[in-house]
Structure formats: C-alpha cells, structure tokens
Amino acid sequence: MADGAQAGPSASASPSPPYPTNAKGCHPTGNWTQKEAAAWVQLQDTVFHKAVDGIKDKVQFSKSLKGYDGPLCEPVTVQVQFWTITYGSATGAETTSATGSPPDYYFSMRSLKRTELRIDGREDHDVYMPKSFYAGDRSPCVGTLLAVYVGKPLTAKELPTDIDFGDSYLATNSATFPTKRVADSELSPPSAPNVCDPNGKPTADPSATPAPGASTYPSFPYKPYEPTPSFSLKLNPTHG
Template sequence: MTTAHRRIRLGVGLVAAVLSLAGCSGGGDDDAGSGASATATTSAPSVTPSSASPTPVVKPSNVYPTNAKGCHPNAKWSTAKAVDWVDFGQIGTPALDPGQVRFPKSRPGFDGPLCDRVTVQVQYWRINYRPSSATSAADPLSQEVDYDYAMKSLKRSELHVDGRTVHDVKPPKGFASTTASPCDGFLEAIYVGAPLKSRELPTKISTGNQILGDTVTFPTKRVVDYHVFAPSGPQLCDDNGVPTASSAPSNPSSGYGLSTPSFPDIQLTPKS
C-alpha cells in the first residue's frame, strides 16, 4: 500500500479505539440532500455498590481543540494539514456497498469540527485492461504480468466538509459490478482540493499481491485514500481491452474487493 493508503487505516483505527471507550455521537443530514443520519449513542460508567469507586470516563485528547466558537481554526491550513485531518477521522467504516463513502460528524476537540470547510472529492473510474506492449501478458511463468490500461471517470462528488454533519457518497450505478467485462476493473479515490488534473492521475496500478495488497501511484500528495477493484480475467483481453474468450476465469472477482487471482501480480501502465 502507499503511505496515504496505510495512514488512513491507522487514523480510523485510532478513532475507533478512542470512541469505543468514550462513546460516540451521530450527525445530521448531508446539506446536499444525500446525507444520512447517524444514531447518537452514549456509554455510561458501570454502576457498582456505594462502597466502590465508579469507573472513570475516558475523555479524548484535544487533537483538534476548539475555540470559543466551538470550532477548530483552519483558515491557514496547508494541503498537507487538510489531508491529515480527513485521514485522521473523517472517513468512517466502509459500508457494505462497494465504493460507498461516509464522512461522519466530528467529536468536538478530537477531530473537529472545523471553522472553515475543507473541499473533498470522491471520484470513481472504470479501468480497462489490455496486454502490455512491453511484455507478454499471457506468460504463466512470469512473476509479474504487465498490462496497459485506459481510465474513464464515472462519477465525481465534491463535498465541503467541516465535521458538523454526516455526508454519504454513493458510487455510480454498476460500479465494481460482478457482471462487468473481465477486462474492466474499477478505482475509487478520496482526495482534497480541486478535481485531479491529468498530470495527477495514476501512473501505475499494482493489484493481486497477496502480501502488499493493492498500490496505486498518484503523482500528487492530495490523495487521502483509494480502493482498487481488480478485473476478473484480464488475461482474456485483446489489445482493445475486449474479451477474446467467453469462458470466465476460475476465480472471478466478487465485486467487493480483490479476488484470489489465477494469474500472477498485475502491473499496469497508462495506455499512451
């Protein structure tokens, strides 16, 4: 995984650990009309006989302390600080639907809320695979199989997040579908700021590695998190990214992440 991809898991894990001790609070509706409400819950200390001391309540540390207005000043934040904040606590537990993203309500002082909103993009692509012009994609003895790929953006949602409300983003229809062509994979990315420019799009995608997992090389530091959904049978594809055989591979993708491929690790480079 890339550093950004690895950090988000650590940040969310830390949030979950603290909230499991201190209790968590839910939020309201997305101001764009597509939000979902989170149910507020609290946890009370254990009640023991009067002779025993009550269980102390653990309070979260002031990672993002709030001012008199009840928000954390961030008007002069750099892009790196915005990425760190979204990374730390603004991406909730993945939903059951592949590609769905939730930005939860902040816990005051712990991860916000912020005084000024941060612009966040959630973008989805279809990745069409075809044999690489540099190597033979059909060589079963190769430790790595190289494929060229072409990207097509399917949907991009722009949000302005400050931790005051819950925001839910749903993927486009058919995203990571199990009925997609064996040549088509999918990519989801969460990043801050304006839409990615062409020079910031992935220069390399690696999938199928059972130890390292998926890695995507973005030539920008604005990306907070991403998820690759590998195709079910890229070895069946011709130079145009179209299946050459009707038979499906022995281990098709589930649509909820990577399958256990019947071919070596895949290395992709953009189609020129």
C-alpha cells in the same frame, strides 16, 4: 493523609485531541496545507456497505466528535470521484519469457462520477456510488477505483501511473497518486486480466484460462501504465 483515608485511583491523562477547538468552538484551518486538510478528511470518510447483500453502497463523511476532531472553523473542499479502469495486455496475454513470467499490463481510466462537497464536521454527508461501480457482470478486464481528495478536481498529472496488485490475501491492492491531496482511495481489480487483449477485451473464458504461475493475477508488484504515449484527457477522460 488522615487516619483511615484511602488513596483513590490515580488519574490517567486523557489523550490530546488531534484537532482541539478554540474559544469559538471550532478548530482553525486558515494555515492548513492540502496535505494537512487531506489528513483531517481521512478521519471522516468511510466506505459503507448495504445491510442486505454486502455490496458497497456509499462513501460517508461522519460528524466530528466535538472538541476531538472538530468541527472546523472553515469548511474543506472535498472531491469524491469514481473511475472504471480498463486493463489490457501488451502481448495479447502471452508470456514474455521462457520462464513464463506474466506479460506487461496497461490501463486506461474513465470517470463515472465526481461529487464536490464542503465539509466541516458539523454533520454527516453521504455520497452514493454509481450503480455500475461494483456491478457483478462487468468485463473481466475492467476494474474500478474511487478516490477522496481535497481541493479542485485532479489534473492529468495527478492521476495514477502505477497500480499494484497482490497475488495473495496478505498483499494490498493500491493505486499510486503522485499528489498529497488524496486522503483515501480504494481499488477493485479486474477479475481476469490474463485473458485481456491490448484493447482491454477478453479473448478467452477466464475459468478455462489460468494465468501464468499459481495466481490469477500477475506476480506482485504489477505496475501497469497508460496504454500509449498519447494518453490524454481527450483519449481517456478522467473527470467531468
């Protein structure tokens, strides 16, 4: 090093892009599995809120940062689907034991809306939620679920059979989909499942009927299942 010369700052290596582009300026997807496609979609989708009242308004798929996460050479088929989920108690909201443990809960699903997209990261896409999805006046026995997934509409065998509700702010509400095609999902629980009868109808004023135990919700984890062994698309339509 010459006299008086000072060493400059050491160069830090840039992180490798997860989806680098090729000579054509896009990321090849020809050999992707559905799981790999869902992982890329998970980077793109976001649930946005209205600026005024804070109510969730849409699901947005953002434009890729060129050379980092796209764009893709071939678009991916994506479905955005919204359901209402009606909850009922197998015992009419009675406790199941002398210890006061919560009753068994069950649920059925009804599709509100499904939107199919072809996205490659070259532009933004918005999917607006049904107006009733986060309605403040919905039944205390009704919750909602949205899912973002790749490929064709989910089959009956790919729909959730387990839903877990936390009984504190530290716990996460989640629906378990038995498929790797789901990139993201968001569950909004019922406000008072403890007052619901087996048909998912409220039988009492939720504010005057505390649930067993300290929480409004059944103790975590709480895993409801389909209401009857005859659960089917005919009885509980799930997509359309």
